[in-house]
Amino acid sequence: MSPDVRDLRLAAALLLLGLALAAPAEVAAQSSIFGVRGLGLPGRPLTPRSRATGGSFGLFDPESDLNPAALASQSAVTAGFVLTPSRRRWESPAGSSSIRETRFPLMYVGGPIPGSRIGLAVAIGSYADRDFRLASTGSVTIRGQQVEVTDTLGSVGGLNEVRLAGGLALGSKTSIGGGLYFITGSSRQDARRHFADTSFIAIRQTAELSYSGLGFSVGVTHQLTPGIRLAALVRSDTRAKVDVDSTHAFNIDLPYTFAAGVQIKGSRRLAVALSGAFRTWSGANSDLQAQGSPGSRNTFELSAGGELTRNLRRPTKLPVRLGVRYAELPFPVAVGGKPREFGISAGTGTRFAQERGGIDLSLEQVWRSEGSNYKERALTLILGLSIRPYGETRR
Amino acid sequence: MPSLRRLARLAALLLLAGCQEQLAAPADCPNLCPGGYQIYEDTLFALQGQDSSAVGYVNAGQGSSLLVSWQFPLSEDRAVYKFARRTDSLFINGQNRAYTIDSLALEVTLGYRDTLVKGLKLFLYRLPVTVDSTTSFADIDAAFTPANTVDSFLVDDSVVTKRLRAVFIGADTSRLIIPAADSGVLALGVQIRADQGTGIKMGGAAAGSAGPSFTTYVTVPSTDTGKVSRLITPSVQFNTFVSQAPPSIDPDLLTLGGVPSARALVRFPWSAKLRDSATLVRATLQLIPAAPVTGLGEDSAFVAARAIVADFGGKSPPVSDASFSTVVPVLPGTTDTVSLEVRRALTLWQGATPAPPALTLSLIPEAASFSRPTFGSTRTPGLVPRIIVTYALKFPFNEP
Numbered sequence: 035m036s037p038d039v040r041d042l043r044l045a046a047a048l049l050l051l052g053l054a055l056a057a058p059a060e061v062a063a064q065s066s067i068f069g070v071r072g073l074g075l076p077g078r079p080l081t082p083r084s085r086a087t088g089g090s091f092g093l094f095d096p097e098s099d100l101n102p103a104a105l106a107s108q109s110a111v112t113a114g115f116v117l118t119p120s121r122r123r124w125e126s127p128a129g130s131s132s133i134r135e136t137r138f139p140l141m142y143v144g145g146p147i148p149g150s151r152i153g154l155a156v157a158i159g160s161y162a163d164r165d166f167r168l169a170s171t172g173s174v175t176i177r178g179q180q181v182e183v184t185d186t187l188g189s190v191g192g193l194n195e196v197r198l199a200g201g202l203a204l205g206s207k208t209s210i211g212g213g214l215y216f217i218t219g220s221s222r223q224d225a226r227r228h229f230a231d232t233s234f235i236a237i238r239q240t241a242e243l244s245y246s247g248l249g250f251s252v253g254v255t256h257q258l259t260p261g262i263r264l265a266a267l268v269r270s271d272t273r274a275k276v277d278v279d280s281t282h283a284f285n286i287d288l289p290y291t292f293a294a295g296v297q298i299k300g301s302r303r304l305a306v307a308l309s310g311a312f313r314t315w316s317g318a319n320s321d322l323q324a325q326g327s328p329g330s331r332n333t334f335e336l337s338a339g340g341e342l343t344r345n346l347r348r349p350t351k352l353p354v355r356l357g358v359r360y361a362e363l364p365f366p367v368a369v370g371g372k373p374r375e376f377g378i379s380a381g382t383g384t385r386f387a388q389e390r391g392g393i394d395l396s397l398e399q400v401w402r403s404e405g406s407n408y409k410e411r412a413l414t415l416i417l418g419l420s421i422r423p424y425g426e427t428r429r
Numbered sequence: 430m431p432s433l434r435r436l437a438r439l440a441a442l443l444l445l446a447g448c449q450e451q452l453a454a455p456a457d458c459p460n461l462c463p464g465g466y467q468i469y470e471d472t473l474f475a476l477q478g479q480d481s482s483a484v485g486y487v488n489a490g491q492g493s494s495l496l497v498s499w500q501f502p503l504s505e506d507r508a509v510y511k512f513a514r515r516t517d518s519l520f521i522n523g524q525n526r527a528y529t530i531d532s533l534a535l536e537v538t539l540g541y542r543d544t545l546v547k548g549l550k551l552f553l554y555r556l557p558v559t560v561d562s563t564t565s566f567a568d569i570d571a572a573f574t575p576a577n578t579v580d581s582f583l584v585d586d587s588v589v590t591k592r593l594r595a596v597f598i599g600a601d602t603s604r605l606i607i608p609a610a611d612s613g614v615l616a617l618g619v620q621i622r623a624d625q626g627t628g629i630k631m632g633g634a635a636a637g638s639a640g641p642s643f644t645t646y647v648t649v650p651s652t653d654t655g656k657v658s659r660l661i662t663p664s665v666q667f668n669t670f671v672s673q674a675p676p677s678i679d680p681d682l683l684t685l686g687g688v689p690s691a692r693a694l695v696r697f698p699w700s701a702k703l704r705d706s707a708t709l710v711r712a713t714l715q716l717i718p719a720a721p722v723t724g725l726g727e728d729s730a731f732v733a734a735r736a737i738v739a740d741f742g743g744k745s746p747p748v749s750d751a752s753f754s755t756v757v758p759v760l761p762g763t764t765d766t767v768s769l770e771v772r773r774a775l776t777l778w779q780g781a782t783p784a785p786p787a788l789t790l791s792l793i794p795e796a797a798s799f800s801r802p803t804f805g806s807t808r809t810p811g812l813v814p815r816i817i818v819t820y821a822l823k824f825p826f827n828e829p
Contacts, residue, residue, distance in 0.1 A: 128456055170455065176710075176819055227821070234819065239824045325828050
């Protein structure tokens with residue numbers, strides 16, 4: 035059997051494995067318990083490779099929707115998308131629930147401009163997920179009598195970002211980049227109330243909340259030594275204009291993001307990275323509280339991870355990636371709450387068809403909590419497919 | 430590649446292993462219940478002076494039943510049937526041929542009777558063929574004499590409804606001879622007697638197969654030597670019932686039913702909030718009887734409430750779609766508040782082109798029931814019609 039055929043069969047098996055994990059989740063969409071309030075659960079538009087390393091490789095990854103400076107290091111025109119089926123279990127004072135969702139947190143097309151030191155990319159990424167369906171029961175007093183009611187509130191959608199970005203290699207060591215973000219999206223909401231007394235007609239109201247905003251980012255990467263690479267990012271998102279059924283309702287201030295990371299190539303086989311990010315979500319606090327939300331808070335996240343190359347001749351074939359991540363979440367469920375998450379991840383991938391096709395997988399286990407009342411455990415598969423139709427480009 | 434096979438098997442296993450999930454997660458309120466419905470309740474009293482009854486919608490005989498009563502507290506009623514002209518010859522084998530009457534049959538339908546009243550007996554009388562829609566009780570009272578009796582039916586005490594048939598053969602056919610001056614037209618009246626005052630409902634022309642019939646069985650020559658049998662069944666040209674003392678309308682009350690039938694139009698206040706922003710959960714129209722509902726035994730009639738298309742007072746056309754109508758039974762003797770769920774009708778008062786905020790009330794069946802409920806109006810304090818509206822306003826979707 036030729037190496038190409040083996041690669042194709044390996045890729046097919048990985049793809050089948052990924053789809054198998056994804057398939058049962060397509061019947062419903064339920065996001066995190068921490069995506070109910072505020073703008074939802076912040077998205078992570080990263081490639082499976084970056085997610086497998088806890089996100090620590092994200093600032094250095096040209097295919098992730100993060101650091102525009104990294105685009106200067108692109109070696110091939112690449113298109114890809116990422117699929118993330120997940121299973122999660124909520125625990126709240128009202129009970130527990132096992133739910134699933136499938137998201138598409140990233141699609142991207144990018145590549146180097148031949149003969150230049152510039153790399154460009156267009157990416158569509160998830161900014162915040164707001165998929166949920168909640169059910170509660172209670173009673174209300176109507177016409178002097180207690181009437182049992184069942185309420186459900188559902189939301190499908192969230193905020194996405196479209197990034198136009200470019201990176202420029204200033205020399206052999208340093209690259210800079212800039213990105214423009216169009217923040218858009220909508221969540222279709224559906225509120226129902228059923229009365230146990232059928233004399234009262236069930237209520238169903240729907241609305242579409244649409245969001246729009248802008249963001250800008252600048253980034254830099256610098257090869258400090260042959261084994262040490264640094265990256266930094268500053269991003270400013272303006273305000274999200276929120277319309278309810280096409281009527282302007284309110285604005286929400288979006289955060290600044292400050293991120294930095296270091297990647298260390300300890301040997302030819304092993305690369306490790308550490309990165310951190312700080313986001314000023316507290317700027318949205320007053321806007322959210324004015325609408326009745328518990329508000330928001332600044333967040334800090336720290337991630338670390340590494341990639342072990344198993345085959346030096348073909349580094350893209352089944353490397354082992356591991357990562358760990360800690361992050362604070364911006365939108366508490368209860369006033370004064372401090373939601374946070376901790377996750378571990380692992381992954382691998384391969385290229386096939388003379389490196390023109392790629393499949394990457396990672397598996398991420400995350401524990402989220404806010405005090406002792408709200409807990410969540412989520413297992414997410416991150417499946418990425420990519421194609422490089424022209425192969426590697428010589429620069 | 431054993432490792433690939435293992436991966437493929439694992440993938441297939443996972444494909445088959447779809448697990449259970451909940452489509453909705455339990456919400457921990459209020460923290461995980463953004464927004465939330467607020468339920469409101471308003472009582473809308475009819476607009477002062479904007480409610481009234483009008484009469485003349487359905488006349489006696491246009492309903493499904495004819496009323497007949499005797500010593501009934503409300504009135505005494507008698508039914509009148511007038512059949513179309515019976516032909517005096519039949520067209521057989523290309524010729525109009527005179528016929529010979531063999532026998533005659535009369536059929537009427539007892540539609541309802543109060544079985545608590547025993548000894549019910551129906552009497553059929555010949556009436557002058559000049560009866561028409563202007564004929565009053567007094568005009569024909571003199572015709573209800575023994576000399577004009579055609580036949581009678583003693584109704585078994587257990588019978589509630591029955592098709593009654595009288596056959597006249599031989600000499601008895603003389604009781605139904607139609608004089609030449611009547612031009613083949615037969616008019617009959619129905620009166621009852623019983624052990625005590627009561628009423629019955631008879632099938633009218635509008636009742637289909639329960640209507641009256643007059644059949645003449647004849648023999649007619651088909652050739653110079655042969656004969657054939659035929660029957661002649663003239664249709665009902667006209668039917669009605671006449672009342673000895675029809676009650677008058679009290680302008681201070683809302684009256685439904687009676688003869689000619691009365692309907693009521695009631696207008697309500699309807700705010701912009703209810704018109705534009707409310708999701709109606711329940712709306713109950715409450716009508717308070719001004720007196721116990723009159724009627725016969727357990728014969729229930731129905732009060733119907735309908736939205737109107739346009740407000741032209743007593744001539745306001747009701748919405749034709751029955752799904753916007755509400756009907757509730759009213760039993761004779763009812764004194765309790767009559768409640769009708771009118772949420773569907775009130776949804777027509779909403780939207781960009783709302784219907785007028787008014788309801789038309791009527792009795793079903795019209796001009797065919799002894800029931801004649803009267804309800805309080807805005808001129809009778811304490812008995813004012815009202816709608817209790819339960820509703821929700823716009824869900825606060827913008828609460829993040």
